[in-house]
Amino acid sequence: MNCHFYVILVLLMLGLCYSATPEVIRSTEYGLIRGELKTSEIDQNVQYYSFMSVPYASPPIGHLRFQEPIKHEAWQGVRNATKLPDRCAQPDQYFLTLAVLGSEDCLYLEISEPLTSRNGSKELLPVLLWIHGGTFVFGAPHVSGPDYFMEKPVVYINVQYRLNIFGFLSTTDECATGNFGLKDQLLALHWIQRNVKNFGGDPNRVTISGASAGAASVILHCLSPKSQGLFHRAISLSGTPLNRWALQRNPLEKMRRLAKGLGIDSDNTSIIVEELRRVDYRVLVKTVYNKSIMGDFIPYDAHPFAPSVEAEGPTAFITERAFKLLDEGKFAKVPHIIGHTTEEGSFAYDYIHSGTTNLHLYETSPEILIPSSMNIPRDSACSKKTLDEVKTFYFHNKTVTDPFSWTKVGKGIHLRSF
Structure with a gap:
């Protein structure tokens, strides 16, 4: 009898302990999400709330492949955001294998909220959005974690965006306008404006930052009329839109070469895009780097698919070359830090x-x-x-x-x- 009593008592105590653990739940325009309390790997005395997989757009799969991103559908109940999402589909970074990493369902934000935002203060905190690098081909935001920032009063956000062919295929017409990866980032900026208050962030104090392709992205947002008013400061490290890898040349020719290599026998861009949507994403990635199909290239210099100048249209992100826009002073007049790393080519x-x-x-x-x-x-x-x-x-x-x-x-x- 006594043993049973002690077992029941222990279970009750465990239940009380469990129920006393505060739930980290935040509201977004699409529904509720659950995060978790984490301890900084840099300083064990620093804790923060972590939401690692907050959807900001519908998964760009099926008919949404090679389309502008759209808002995510609302969900019922509380969505678990404590696990890292797949990185956006990409090849092995060093091309040592034919492995394809990640998936197409990858349009998520990682949001880190310092405890200072909830410790009685009603003041909203500045927001820092990090755009990862990788020549628009590789990369994932979790390699640049929040630990160095969480002892500071700032809401830190990482964004995943489509890469490679999925982010930058262009037919130079309305069938596939291109720059989908940049438009993913743009939709994320809109999401931040509407939702970041729920994480203690100030939508009127948003800084966009990035390195390599992320830095080029930052400057492209400074050049694009679509992004104006969505951020207020900028930091770009080790990259600009003037780098060779940051601009795709002859996108239509590359798209046709890819289609031919996959056995798509048509000159109609609409038909080609529809057929490409039916191809397994892993096959697409491997075909892009098949030299017998796409020709030779130099990694980290000029990849087959990257940002491109678009034709005028309602969804166009950038319609003139970056050099021309910079030369004419057509860019966002916001405080901007530009930096580089000594011997980074090593x-x-x-x-x-x-x-x-x-x-x-x-x-x-x-x-x-x-x-x-x-x-x-x-x-x-x-x-x-x-x-x-x-x-x-x-x-x-x-x-x-x-x-x-x-x-x-x-x-x-x-x-x-x-």
Whole structure:
């Protein structure tokens, strides 16, 4: 009898302990979400509320593939947001395998809310949105976690956006307008304006920030009329829209080459896009990097699919080249920090040394080292002089295929090209 009594007492105590644990639930325009209390990995004395998978758009699958993002449908009950979502579909970062990582159902925000936002203060906190890098091909926001920020009074948000072919296929017409990844970010900014108050954030103090492709994205938002008024400060690190990898050239030609490689026999862009929507996403990713179909390319330099200049239209994100808009002063006049990292090109050493890169293109076609935004005709006297200066300044007269010659590249190109 006594044993039964003690067992019942222990169970009751456990139940009381469980019920005393506060639920971390927040309201969004689509429904309620559940988060969890976390402890910073940097400082064990710092805790914060974490919501790791907050949907801001409908999954871009099926007929929504290669379409502008749309709002998520409302849900009933409380949605669990304590687990990391899949990263957006992408190839193995170093192309060492044919593995395809992630999935298409990936349009989520990771929101980290410091406890200071709930400790009796009614003041809303500034919001920092981080846009991850990866040349618009790779990456996931969780590698840039909130731990360094949570001891500060700021609501930190990471955004996932479509990459590669899913984010940047373009038919240059209304069938697939392109720049879907940037439009994902745009929809996330709208979501923040409508919902961030529920997480203690101030929609009138939003800073957009990013590195590499994230930095290029930040500046593109500064250039796009669609984004104006949705943010109030900007931080861009180690990347601009003037980098070679940040602009897709001849998008229609690439789309047709891809379709032909997949056996789609049509010149009608509407038919091609419909057929591409039926192809398994893993097959699409692998086909994009099939050299026999899409040709040779240099990773971290110019990938097949990236942002592009769109035709005028109601959903167009950017309709003129970044260089022209910057030159004409057509950008958001907000406080803007621009930075770079010394010797950041050294990250490529292992990649180049592995022999998987097509670095020989720099030797056989050295003119590609000249930034395209300089508009220097190839094979001209000016081209040769500029090429010599580029090799001397960035590579110190070493061979381009020497991995150590790349340690200074990121610093110069990323900084000077802006």
